[in-house]
Amino acid sequence: MTTLHSEGKAAREGLVTCRLSERDIPACVAMAQESFSDFQGNPETVTQWFEARIIRNPWQPLLDGIGVGIRKAGELVAFRAMFAQPWWINGQETVVAFAAHTAVDQAYRGQGLGFALVEASSSFAGLTGSTSAGTATQKIYAKQGFVPVGGDGNGFHQCRVGYAGSLHRRVGGTAARVLGRLLDLTLDARWARIRTSARGEFRPIERCDHEVDRLWANVQAEESSCLLRSARYLNWRVFDEPTCDLRLGSFRDRTGKLRALAAWATLDFPEGVRCAVLRDVLVCRSDEEAVRGLFAELLLYWRRDGFTWARFEVSSTALEGLYREMGLDAVHSHGNRYWIHAHPSLDSEIADDWFRSGLDGDYFDCGSR
Ligand SMILES: CC(C)(COP(=O)(O)OP(=O)(O)OC[C@H]1O[C@@H](n2cnc3c(N)ncnc32)[C@H](O)[C@@H]1OP(=O)(O)O)[C@@H](O)C(=O)NCCC(=O)NCCS
Known part of the structure; x- marks a missing residue:
């Protein structure tokens, strides 16, 4: 486990931001089932998602971990999964880490953990993205230097x-x-x-x-x-x-x-x-x-x-x-549903010319993540 941030509201309250490995998947699954109503009737859906998009993802080993989390006394209280997508950018093959299932334990909501998770995820890889439809997370992206790709709407x-x-x-x-x-x-x-x-x-x-x-x-x-x-x-x-x-x-x-x-x-x-x-x-x-x-x-x-x-x-x-x-x-569209964080930052021409496929993140496959 790597501590990514030692500062910020979450850390001040004794919460530690960390990088997650496959060992953390059962705890992530349990929290996702509690946090997303569409998983409550079918708990196996989120398990299958982790198996397909993370465990059996041939590009996942190119990333260091499977997501970011926040722990208190060793217990996971918030997480954001990050899965690998092979990408073609500026004439080269690379990998983009896409976010999925951002969730904070109910007892810890409204204390800045969601904000801290997104912040930690932006340094997870050189290029990270989200195709989230979440109104809360979109607000956070706008504050943290994420670039809305492809104009104001979803392009649907x-x-x-x-x-x-x-x-x-x-x-x-x-x-x-x-x-x-x-x-x-x-x-x-x-x-x-x-x-x-x-x-x-x-x-x-x-x-x-x-x-x-x-x-x-x-x-x-x-x-x-x-x-x-x-x-x-x-x-x-x-x-x-x-x-x-x-x-x-x-x-x-x-x-x-x-x-x-x-x-x-x-x-x-x-x-x-x-x-x-x-x-x-x-x-x-x-x-x-x-x-x-x-x-x-x-x-x-x-x-x-x-x-x-x-x-x-x-x-x-x-x-x-x-x-x-x-x-x-x-x-x-509820805002722009596609945000990218890059360091070094991208030329605006590349962001403007981005081809948005419905296979990019996994929001499109799973509903309103
Ligand atoms: C969404 C979620 C991750 C936010 O986590 P959190 O720790 O409560 O959020 P924070 O305290 O860091 O708040 C960050 C910002 O989002 C806002 N926010 C939090 N929950 C919100 C909600 N449900 N709707 C709109 N805005 C929300 C906060 O007001 C804050 O903005 P502000 O600083 O302008 O006031 C958490 O509520 C959750 O797990 N929800 C269930 C799962 C979910 O919907 N995930 C998001 C999928 S995109």
């Missing part, structure tokens, strides 16, 4: 994919399908804007291989900062150690060449209405034809698969313009 957008799901409960199966098909034509007219000569085919895939690595090599050549999405990483994250049910699909042009990948999850609304949540897109920034072709085919694929809504949780300066052109609606 949404649109309707089809009408049949919404009509089903009102008019029943057959009528919903017929009427739905007619109303869907209005959506098709809107999507016609993004159709280009890059017609092709979108298909789910079950494993990534060398073709994905070739695509990734081309993507990374044009990005200044993004999650490293090699075949190895995507196989680990999406297929081997998912923390929610993720799907991956490929967009191939008419020559059969792989031009883009998309990852999505499913959100279930009441009465069987489903929303596809786009979590990642792997496509060359300069290949505008491919991203247009991908979205045009993906929306049709989702409709055929029974989705009513689509939410886009991938954001970049290039995609923002396309979302506007597609007429997507911006989704309300």
Whole structure:
């Protein structure tokens, strides 16, 4: 255990800030179960999260520890997990430590421990990040030199994919399908804007291989900062150690060449209405034809698969313009949900040009962390 801070309100009160190891996971799990209502009904979810994102994370050994904590007389009273994500930044591979499950024992809240945890986590690695939606933590980031990445909001957008799901409960199966098909034509007219000569085919895939690595090599050549999405990483994250049910699909042009990948999850609304949540897109920034072709085919694929809504949780300066052109609606955000702390500090150009994937942190997988 390494003491990180000897000063500050928490230390003055006899509390010691420390770095955590795998031995501390059971205590972290118990505290997370007490602190987050969505774990209370399913205590195994948080255990599985630690196993997938920390214990079986091939990049975790590149960090010194699994998070930061605060102890009193040896007992853990607060913690913030930090998990490793391989990153591509400024032409180099590195690792970013992303925060998850910041929690303070109820008896110790309101005494500055949350603030002290975030402070300790910012020196956990050269680059640390958080995709938290927490209003308390966002306030703390703003005071501690974290940079809000990608503007003021979350960059999320949404649109309707089809009408049949919404009509089903009102008019029943057959009528919903017929009427739905007619109303869907209005959506098709809107999507016609993004159709280009890059017609092709979108298909789910079950494993990534060398073709994905070739695509990734081309993507990374044009990005200044993004999650490293090699075949190895995507196989680990999406297929081997998912923390929610993720799907991956490929967009191939008419020559059969792989031009883009998309990852999505499913959100279930009441009465069987489903929303596809786009979590990642792997496509060359300069290949505008491919991203247009991908979205045009993906929306049709989702409709055929029974989705009513689509939410886009991938954001970049290039995609923002396309979302506007597609007429997507911006989704309300409680502040900026993506903060980065770097030392040495980042060039503002890199922070501004950050590609925000819904796979970056794990907030998107697990709810409101
Ligand atoms: C959120 C949490 C970590 C804060 O810890 P804490 O030790 O009570 O926070 P601090 O005393 O360091 O307060 C830091 C700032 O956050 C504010 N804050 C604390 N809890 C808050 C809440 N629930 N909502 C809004 N602001 C809050 C404090 O007022 C303080 O801001 P101020 O200095 O401007 O007054 C703690 O309440 C907790 O464990 N909650 C349950 C789990 C959770 O929601 N985690 C956050 C996930 S993002």
